[in-house]
Amino acid sequence: MATDTSDPIVPDDKDWTWVLHERCGECGFTAADVDPRQIGATVRDLLPRYVSALHRDDVRVRPEPTVWSTLEYSAHVRDVFRIFGGRLELMLAHEDPLFENWDQDATALADRYDLQDPAVVAEELVASGEATAAAFEAVGDDEWERTGRRSNGSFFTVRTLGQYFLHDVVHHLHDVHA
Template identity: 60%
Template sequence: MIEPDTKDWTWVLHQRCEDCGFEPDDVIGPELPVLIHEWVPRWESQLGRPDVRRRPRPDVWSPLEYACHVRDVFRIFDERLAMMLVEDDPTFPNWDQDATALSERYDQQAPSAVAEELRDAGADLAAGFAAVRREQWERRGLRSNGSAFTVRTLGRYFAHDVVHHLHDVTH
């Protein structure tokens, strides 16, 4: 059984993640589309692994489950970015990643379909970030717990998630 992740990861916006090496200051908003296009093939290669469905431990997701999560992260952050660009100080709907993993049966999905969906979701989010105008990078949005993001910090938070999970499946 996977224990739900209840940590508040917003600290990664201000300091290096010792687990994966992510440096938030290395992520510059307008570079996000290029980074997304670099990450997608790395995730696709993980989906081609012969052990794609094998969990390294019962309490750790398999590469397939992580890839499904990252695909959904692309989708969720695309929705949140769109909200921030058209609404003033929107509050994001809650997303329970652990409940989604169970209800969507991440462990049973077809790796080839996940690769295609991840590619499409990545392209959509990259296009979303590419369309952000200079004056929009400081627009705000809120999580339901009150954590505030700008478009810039939302991009950094998103980037950490993708990088951290690539580290999870490769180490």
């Protein structure tokens, strides 16, 4: 059933960093099992599934009024690639940087994820995914333990940032049933 995408989404205020230590009960992903040297290859393997999902006839349909559509989730993942690519760059260039806060829900509203062109989102998602995959592949063996922090105090190494990031990408494929 098609739903009006103007219905409000309840902001997700959970601290998802727990996925670094526990298996995600929703998507089954276990971040701690990820070899960080495989992050780039895994991202590249997942990109075609997002592109395929963005070509479905129901791409704009929300399964429930307060659950993002495939288009909205995919636009979010495109931005996840961009944000985490930037955070990785900061961690490699600076000692223990503090990341700017990113309110994903405010971004979804401000950028009107629900009204974006699925073909454009697919192109941008692939481009940003490829760039972030390449950035993780370029991490040197001596750089995986470099640190960075989120504005809420969550601490990451390059390795755990990559594992946390990859959970987001995998989890949202689960959300869009792709």
